[in-house]
Amino acid sequence: MSTLNAIDSVTGARERIGDLLRDGIHHVTYQILDVLGYGTYGSIYLAKTIPTAPGMLPEYKAIKCLSKKGLTQTQLLLQRQEIDLHLSLSSPTKGQHPHIVDMSSVIETKDSLYLAMEYCSGGDLYDTITSQHSAARDSGVDFAPTTHLPGRCLDVHSDSSVVDAMTQIISALVHSHSHQVFHRDLKPENILVASDGSLKLADFGLATKERVSNDFGCGSSFYMAPEQQPTRSSAGRRPYLPAKSDVWSLGIIFLNLRFGRNPWKLSRVDMDATFAAYAQNSDVLREMFPELSPSALHFLKRVLCVDPNDR
Structure with missing residues (x-):
């Protein structure tokens, strides 16, 4: 998994808007644009990639933030299981399925996991x-x-x-x-x-x-x-x-x-x-x-x- 280079924020989800998330392995930087939703697990953000060359267009992603704070070892394992199962079904490395949300990368920090996924603009x-x-x-x-x-x-x-x-x-x-x-x-x-x-x-x-x-x-x-x-x-x-x-x-x-x-x-x-x-x-x-x-x-x-x- 990748490491987030930016410092984790402990403030509310909306205060993350504008923050940058760095995926060091895939050499991609995401900028948080908005909050798409909240849940017991954490928050889901709308983000875009920062182009690295002239003429490149940004990609829009949904980034799901999973908090690791206060979780037991069993809960942490279940968190990892969700990620592994999703990656096995639709991801750049395992092959993409047209009717399963694609997960492109996982960014890990001390307190959180950030799952960069396909953004579905039509809602649920x-x-x-x-x-x-x-x-x-x-x-x-x-x-x-x-x-x-x-x-x-x-x-x-x-x-x-x-x-x-x-x-x-x-x-x-x-x-x-x-x-x-x-x-x-x-x-x-x-x-x-x-x-x-x-x-x-x-x-x-x-x-x-x-x-x-x-x-x-x-x-x-x-x-x-x-x-x-x-x-x-x-x-x-x-x-x-x-x-x-x-x-x-x-x-x-x-x-x-x-x-x-x-x-x-x-x-x-x-x-x-x-x-x-x-x-x-x-x-x-x-x-x-x-x-x-x-x-x-x-x-x-x-x-x-x-x-x-x-x-």
Whole structure:
């Protein structure tokens, strides 16, 4: 990993704007331009490269700052695991995938790790879904994007556009699984929209290479498979297969994309009556979403099998 030549700042994230980050190994200097977001892990910054020769244009990057302060050895190892797994899927050295956010370098200081990644100017898929469905509800008609950028333009009310979006997400997932990386937190918030409209899978903070897992409750509850859901006691529970739980999440994302809502809050028969009804009879989906085409319903019944062995 590279070493940051600039002095670490202990002030707020916005006070980092204008700072320079030096990647000594790749001979690249980044200048922080803005704060894109905050989280429990730290902050995400918008940055640009400083051209080193006349005529060179700057590249824009998203730089994720992970704080190492106060972390246990186990937490530090998990931090490194996230980086290693992401680099194994899409990076200049391991090969890039068109639908996984590219990580170009890792800059390390005493207190922080800075991950230089592809900047996706379209935000995340969740924002796209909510904005388009909200516009449709407010106007009473289906909303179609009026701004057409070069490349793809997602329209959540178009079956063909939604199929294209799902094809991109599945492509990223197939690539990940082929490298024995299981995401475990697939959701629209972790899928980014690039400037050309293409979708990019991001955030491998909960990913694992373990084919079998006992980490119940790992992920986001709305998108979590039944066998992955937390319970009061895990005693006697069978381990789950993260690959199968990722497949389940695809079905929930599809419904969220097309209809702007999830079919249930929790995939637990003891806590969600709607899911309990579905677990008894999967035809409930047609009643909940009568607009579903036969092919879409077939897809959902394959990926949203309550028994993971049938997915």
